[in-house]
Amino acid sequence: METLLVHGQGDRLTILEKQVLTLLQWQRIMIASGRRFFSEEAPGSTVDESLLDSAKYQDVPIASVIDILLQPQLEKPNNSPALQILGILERYGHNGNRQEQGWLGKFNFLPAVQRYVDAGQPVRMIIPAFPFKSPNKVDKVIGALPDLGEELALAHLNGLCEFITEVYKPGAEITILSDGMVYSDILGIADEEVWEYGESLRAMAVSKGLQYIKFLRIGDVLGLHHNGLKKDEYMTHASCYRRELIAKFGDPNFNVRRQISDDKDTCMTYRGYLKFLATDLKRCSSMEVTSTKAKFKKHMKDVATAMIVRGKTFAKALQSGFSDYVRLSIHPSIGKTKMPIQLIPQSIGIFGMTPWHCSIAVGIDGTYRTVHAVEVALTHDLVYRNGRPYCFREKSDLYEWGEMQVSFEHLYPCGLIVRPHTDTVGQTSLRSIDMAKLRGLAEHQSPIIARGFTGTSDRDLFVSKAHEFGKVLPPPRGTYGLHLLEEVVSKHDYDVIVANDMAVPIGGNDVSQVTTVKDEDAHETGSALDRELKVQGSTSARFEFSTCLNTLPGGSGCTLFAASRLFFQHLSSPYTIEELENVTWGTGDMNIAADILTDHVLVVRHPVHNTPCLRWHDQWPASEQQLPVFEVAIEHANQDLARTIDQLLCDWRVCLRFKCEKGDLLVSDSISMLRAKDDVTCGSNPGFWRVRIG
Numbered sequence: 001m002e003t004l005l006v007h008g009q010g011d012r013l014t015i016l017e018k019q020v021l022t023l024l025q026w027q028r029i030m031i032a033s034g035r036r037f038f039s040e041e042a043p044g045s046t047v048d049e050s051l052l053d054s055a056k057y058q059d060v061p062i063a064s065v066i067d068i069l070l071q072p073q074l075e076k077p078n079n080s081p082a083l084q085i086l087g088i089l090e091r092y093g094h095n096g097n098r099q100e101q102g103w104l105g106k107f108n109f110l111p112a113v114q115r116y117v118d119a120g121q122p123v124r125m126i127i128p129a130f131p132f133k134s135p136n137k138v139d140k141v142i143g144a145l146p147d148l149g150e151e152l153a154l155a156h157l158n159g160l161c162e163f164i165t166e167v168y169k170p171g172a173e174i175t176i177l178s179d180g181m182v183y184s185d186i187l188g189i190a191d192e193e194v195w196e197y198g199e200s201l202r203a204m205a206v207s208k209g210l211q212y213i214k215f216l217r218i219g220d221v222l223g224l225h226h227n228g229l230k231k232d233e234y235m236t237h238a239s240c241y242r243r244e245l246i247a248k249f250g251d252p253n254f255n256v257r258r259q260i261s262d263d264k265d266t267c268m269t270y271r272g273y274l275k276f277l278a279t280d281l282k283r284c285s286s287m288e289v290t291s292t293k294a295k296f297k298k299h300m301k302d303v304a305t306a307m308i309v310r311g312k313t314f315a316k317a318l319q320s321g322f323s324d325y326v327r328l329s330i331h332p333s334i335g336k337t338k339m340p341i342q343l344i345p346q347s348i349g350i351f352g353m354t355p356w357h358c359s360i361a362v363g364i365d366g367t368y369r370t371v372h373a374v375e376v377a378l379t380h381d382l383v384y385r386n387g388r389p390y391c392f393r394e395k396s397d398l399y400e401w402g403e404m405q406v407s408f409e410h411l412y413p414c415g416l417i418v419r420p421h422t423d424t425v426g427q428t429s430l431r432s433i434d435m436a437k438l439r440g441l442a443e444h445q446s447p448i449i450a451r452g453f454t455g456t457s458d459r460d461l462f463v464s465k466a467h468e469f470g471k472v473l474p475p476p477r478g479t480y481g482l483h484l485l486e487e488v489v490s491k492h493d494y495d496v497i498v499a500n501d502m503a504v505p506i507g508g509n510d511v512s513q514v515t516t517v518k519d520e521d522a523h524e525t526g527s528a529l530d531r532e533l534k535v536q537g538s539t540s541a542r543f544e545f546s547t548c549l550n551t552l553p554g555g556s557g558c559t560l561f562a563a564s565r566l567f568f569q570h571l572s573s574p575y576t577i578e579e580l581e582n583v584t585w586g587t588g589d590m591n592i593a594a595d596i597l598t599d600h601v602l603v604v605r606h607p608v609h610n611t612p613c614l615r616w617h618d619q620w621p622a623s624e625q626q627l628p629v630f631e632v633a634i635e636h637a638n639q640d641l642a643r644t645i646d647q648l649l650c651d652w653r654v655c656l657r658f659k660c661e662k663g664d665l666l667v668s669d670s671i672s673m674l675r676a677k678d679d680v681t682c683g684s685n686p687g688f689w690r691v692r693i694g
Contacts, residue, residue, distance in 0.1 A: 082114045084167040085123055091570070091651070092160050093339045094332065094351055105335040112326055116170075123164060123172040127157070127328035128318060129343070131180035132189050132197045133356050134276070136283040139374040142359050142382065142389035144193055145200045148410065149355025149391075152368055153343035154201070154210050155412035159652030160341075161212035166650075175214040175325070176201075181241055182218065182314045186306050187280065191238040195231055197356075218245060221317050249316040256305050259312075265333040266308065272331055273304040276357050279372065330354050344370055345653060348569065360391040364398070365565065365609065366414055366445035383408075398440045404432055414563040415656050416445045419452045430455040430462075430665060435469040442543060442667045443608045447561045447656065447675075450665040456547045457663065462689060466545050469667075471694040473541055541692035544668045544675065548660040548688055558657040560676040561668060564613040566654040575641065577603065577612050584635045585642070587617055598635065606672055613672045618646045649674060660688075 086106055116123045130150070134140045157174050165171035180194035198217065205213045218241050219229070259266045277300045318327075327338040332351050344360070346352035346369070353370040361369045361376045373392070380392035381399075391410070393399065399408065405421035418441075420428035430453045442448045455461045466472050568577055586598035603612050617632055634641050648654055660666065668675055670692075 081168045082110060082117045085113050085117075085164050085172070086110060088160070088163050088167070089326070089339055091572075092341055092653075093335060094342050105337065105339065108336055109326060109339070112324065115324070117168065120170055122170045123168070124175065124325045125172065125328050126175045126177055126318070126322050126325040127330065127341070128177045128179045128314065129330045129354070130176055130178050130198070130201055131183060131356060132194045135187055135189060135280050138283050140279055140357060140359070140372045142373055142392075145197060145388060146204055147355070147388070147390050148360045148362075148368075149344060149358060149370070150201060151204060151208070152360065152412050153355050154205055154213055155208065156343060156345065156653070157341075158205075158208075158210040158212050159412070163652045165212075171212065173212045173214055174328070175216055175322075177216045177221070177318065177322075178218075179311075179314055181238060182245070182310050183307055185239075185242065186303060186310065191235055192231075194238075195234050199231075218242075218317075221245075221321050222248070245317060246310075246313055249320070250313045251316070254309060254312055256308050256312075260305075260308065265331075265337075268333055269311070269331045270304055270308055273307050274300060276353075277303055280357075344368060345569070346370060362391055362393045362410055364394045364396050364444050365611075366410075366416070366563075367565070368410075385409075398437055398444075401434060401437060404428065404434075411656060411658070413566055413653055413656060414445070415447045415449065415561060415658065416441060417449045417451055419450075426452070426454060428453055430458075430465055433465070435465060438667055439469055439543070442669050443606075443672075446563070446667070446669040446673045447658070448667045449658070449660075450667075451661065451663070453663070453665065456665050457549055459689075462547055463691070466691040466693060469545055469693055470543060473692040473694050475692065541670045541694060543693040544666075544670055544690060545693050546666045546688045546690040548662055548664040548666070550687060551660075551662040558659050559666070560650075560655050560657055562649040562655040562674040562676075564672050564674070565611060567614055567648055568612055570648060570651060570653050571644075575644065581612070583637055583641070585616075585632060586635055587632045604671070611672070614645070614649075614674065616645055616649070616674060618649065618676075 086109060089109070090106060113123055130153075133144045137143065157176075161172040161174060178194075178198050180189070180198065181191070183189075184191065184194050198215070202215050205215075217229075217234075219234075219237070222241060222244050224237070224241065224244070260270045261267070281296070281300060281303065329338040329340050330343060331340060333340045340351075342352050343354055344352050352358075355370070358370040359373040359376070361371045361380055363369065371392070376392045380394050383390045383393050385407075393408075405424065407419050407421065409417040409419070411417065418438075430450070433450060433453065438448060438450070450456075463472075571577075581603045583602040584598070585600045585602055587600065601615060604615055605611070606613050632642055633639065666688075
């Protein structure tokens with residue numbers, strides 16, 4: 001497909017007409033070859049001729065034109081699951097041409113995905129990645145073994161598969177084909193280091209329960225491995241694997257200079273190599289790096305071109321053994337033949353570094369930044385886990401808990417687990433937790449889970465610590481929906497506690513009782529947040545403070561926490577925060593006028609850090625549980641926004657699915673987080689105690 005160049009309306013229309021003709025020709029080829037992109041029942045053109053009036057598209061991006069032309073075919077029932085899968089891949093992808101053209105590669109990937117759907121098999125994806133840590137273990141990375149970076153990346157890839165499983169029951173799996181042996185000799189990395197890195201990565205995936213991640217090595221591609229490969233065998237045959245790879249798949253006539261010059265994807269990869277080699281080779285003790293800048297630059301280019309050549313060989317081997325797999329890539333590209341994916345999502349417009357080329361800096365707000373170690377050495381603390389460097393963490397008094405020794409575990413995509421030191425597990429009481437520290441962390445990194453502390457099921461202590469945390473509020477009553485979800489545990493001293501073991505929709509805890517406060521002249525008073533928090537003469541909850549009374553049965557009871565920060569990070573065009581701050585919505589049982597509430601503000605600013613926070617309640621249809629139908633409507637705007645919000649709030653990049661254990665204390669900021677809980681079956685005992693705190 002030609003690139004759209006706009007030199008004026010006439011040129012644009014001419015190019016569009018040519019592209020439509022190209023599209024029709026391509027379609028016929030697809031049908032003739034038996035690939036099920038379009039209906040095989042209709043030979044020749046199946047594009048509605050009335051759509052070929054290119055004047056209709058003079059202000060429409062070319063990717064949208066393609067969508068319009070192909071929509072009748074793409075909406076066929078047999079294509080629906082494949083299109084949903086591609087939609088998820090597009091969300092996770094990072095297409096270099098997205099702003100200009102959208103993802104043109106969508107239609108290249110559809111036949112492969114459709115074949116899996118037709119066969120009722122898991123969609124198999126493959127990504128060459130996770131070779132070894134950078135040679136520069138002074139300025140860039142904090143060790144030779146996987147750390148928080150790899151942990152986040154694996155969770156991100158597994159989340160992609162989980163997401164696909166939600167729309168396509170056979171699911172998906174991602175095979176990580178380590179390319180460490182492909183490049184290790186070029187960069188002076190020992191074979192033993194490559195082995196240890198790969199083994200630690202596999203152990204990490206198992207310990208985190210990442211069931212959709214598979215691993216392969218070069219020997220598997222060459223057919224030289226057998227089950228249960230041992231380290232000594234690997235070390236003995238590593239150099240043989242490399243020679244076999246080059247002999248079998250190398251191209252002696254490959255012109256690397258011409259490829260870099262003529263192919264955009266290769267050029268982008270080459271430039272990426274130069275960027276990281278500038279720091280990789282700086283501390284590479286096993287390579288003889290020249291002292292002058294000119295010679296160092298030449299040496300760096302030589303290494304980069306050698307990696308391109310080796311990569312070409314590796315790609316050919318990959319194609320020979322995995323041609324039916326959906327190809328993912330860690331390198332930026334235009335996304336036509338392989339889907340570029342960020343392993344650790346960064347801010348909009350930034351393609352983050354891979355975990356083996358960086359360190360992770362955890363901000364006080366819970367963000368995960370890919371950085372070079374030297375950049376944060378003075379502003380962040382180096383955190384160790386299991387005796388190994390794990391990540392950098394922004395310095396803050398909130399992590400200093402006095403004499404109480406605790407550890408912090410950062411979760412994907414958000415959240416923090418606080419545990420007493422291993423020597424004091426079972427001996428450290430909830431009573432000794434500093435609630436001011438817990439509240440401060442919750443304001444920035446919700447949800448916070450205190451795990452391994454005693455006394456969390458002691459009612460008196462639980463209520464006492466809730467009062468220490470902040471102003472305890474009564475449970476919401478007499479308002480639409482929420483009074484049906486909660487049952488008071490006691491009519492005496494514990495009427496601030498509610499027990500809840502039912503499924504609830506994602507939403508702000510008090511959102512359905514919010515009303516807009518107006519002055520005498522009917523003008524809305526105060527800031528959006530002020531108006532949201534003035535609820536029926538009382539104060540809406542700022543926090544939810546709860547404890548888990550039972551470890552829930554396997555496969556049920558995940559508590560869902562959707563983070564506003566991540567929602568806005570992954571919100572795609574055409575929506576912007578500035579536009580959404582002017583949007584309002586209504587909610588209730590649309591069949592009963594008295595139960596409809598309107599003028600909810602969609603976006604408010606957080607009272608502590610002024611970040612945008614979503615106020616929302618997702619659709620709640622009739623179900624087997626005794627709950628009313630809960631409908632939501634955007635006011636004075638396109639209802640597509642409501643669907644976009646619902647989908648993104650359940651996105652695995654935005655929403656933490658946390659399996660609570662008996663004794664867990666959970667604290668969540670009710671303004672920055674939206675919470676829900678899956679169905680729970682706990683017999684006659686409630687799953688949680690919950691207190692609302694202002």
